[in-house]
Amino acid sequence: MKPIDYVYIETTNYCNLQCSFCNRDEVIGPLQHMTLFNFESLLEKIKDHPVKEAKLMGMGEPFLHPKFDEICKLFKQYFPDAKLISATNCQYTITPVFERALEYIDYLYFSIDGYEDSYETYRPPSKWSKLIKFLNRFKEVDRKGCTVAVNYVVNSGNVDDIQPVYDHIVKAYKLDELRLNIAQEWNPDKSMPSGYTEEQLEYLKNNWSSMIKGRAVWDYKNCFWPERGLYVTVEGRVLMCCMNTAAEEFGNIFSSSVDTIRKGKKFRLVAEGCKQNNPTDHCKTCSYKELAPLLSRLGLL
Ligand SMILES: C[S@@+](CC[C@H](N)C(=O)[O-])C[C@H]1O[C@@H](n2cnc3c(N)ncnc32)[C@H](O)[C@@H]1O
Ligand code: SF4
Numbered sequence: 001m002k003p004i005d006y007v008y009i010e011t012t013n014y015c016n017l018q019c020s021f022c023n024r025d026e027v028i029g030p031l032q033h034m035t036l037f038n039f040e041s042l043l044e045k046i047k048d049h050p051v052k053e054a055k056l057m058g059m060g061e062p063f064l065h066p067k068f069d070e071i072c073k074l075f076k077q078y079f080p081d082a083k084l085i086s087a088t089n090c091q092y093t094i095t096p097v098f099e100r101a102l103e104y105i106d107y108l109y110f111s112i113d114g115y116e117d118s119y120e121t122y123r124p125p126s127k128w129s130k131l132i133k134f135l136n137r138f139k140e141v142d143r144k145g146c147t148v149a150v151n152y153v154v155n156s157g158n159v160d161d162i163q164p165v166y167d168h169i170v171k172a173y174k175l176d177e178l179r180l181n182i183a184q185e186w187n188p189d190k191s192m193p194s195g196y197t198e199e200q201l202e203y204l205k206n207n208w209s210s211m212i213k214g215r216a217v218w219d220y221k222n223c224f225w226p227e228r229g230l231y232v233t234v235e236g237r238v239l240m241c242c243m244n245t246a247a248e249e250f251g252n253i254f255s256s257s258v259d260t261i262r263k264g265k266k267f268r269l270v271a272e273g274c275k276q277n278n279p280t281d282h283c284k285t286c287s288y289k290e291l292a293p294l295l296s297r298l299g300l301l
């Protein structure tokens with residue numbers, strides 16, 4: 001067991017959308033925002049770990065947390081050198097909280113997975129007009145050094161919209177990058193959605209492979225989560241990773257130490273299974289594994 005260098009913390013489970021590819025509805029409990037008190041007690045518990053990267057997101061819309069700016073600031077007070085990443089669905093009006101948070105966020109994803117109608121189709125009840133309003137307002141915002149990327153979840157129905165999003169959103173609004181994520185299945189009881197035609201796969205490979213994220217060569221023994229990652233839900237439940245958010249928790253960080261949780265029998269069994277490349281039930285349907293052959297087909301290494 002190595003020290004933790006990657007954390008994924010859900011500071012709210014409130015959301016204003018019901019995206020078709022997101023399993024939020026199936027895994028969240030009562031709606032809540034993490035209090036600053038609880039967030040700080042969590043940071044206290046991990047402060048001696050060499051955290052290099054943190055994702056403040058999860059099964060909710062981070063910017064619906066009324067004090068998300070203070071959450072980000074607090075994180076940076078504890079880990080000034082860590083890269084802070086968040087994601088947003090852009091379906092709201094930009095507030096001073098949003099603008100202040102940019103001072104602390106190093107990398108922000110704008111989640112946009114389609115153009116006009118298809119955007120609205122996969123992210124109900126979003127409105128394309130709301131997105132454009134957000135982006136137009138964002139033009140005037142001081143980015144304070146924050147890198148902004150469009151994070152596009154690809155499925156067989158939105159492949160043709162990558163180009164217009166690249167031209168009319170990424171380039172037109174001077175965003176820094178387009179990241180393509182092949183849609184994963186975060187519900188362990190289901191298989192990854194596929195349904196791509198050969199033509200679509202060739203098109204993705206020939207035009208977009210450099211922007212597709214993920215690893216084509218991946219096996220359980222390569223999984224970093226049990227060894228050095230930490231996933232915490234808004235209630236403080238510690239999960240193994242962001243790939244199996246339906247799993248039962250391994251402990252609660254507000255009532256136990258990180259060490260106690262990571263040394264727990266259940267946690268060690270999952271970790272050992274990955275290490276030996278002999279996955280336990282927790283990992284058998286992991287999307288990283290399911291995705292690898294497809295990413296290889298798309299020309300990734
Ligand atoms: C779970 S969301 C939370 C943040 C925010 N609510 C949002 O949508 O940006 C974090 C990121 O995961 C992406 N995502 C959601 N479901 C996914 C899936 N099944 N496969 C791959 N990425 C997914 C979202 O598009 C978003 O960029
Ligand atoms: S992907 Fe983000 S915006 Fe969509 S339902 Fe999930 S948490 Fe909400």
Ligand code: SF4
Binds near residue numbers: 224241242283284287
């Ligand atoms: S499900 Fe298992 S193998 Fe997949 S990311 Fe999680 S811990 Fe790793």
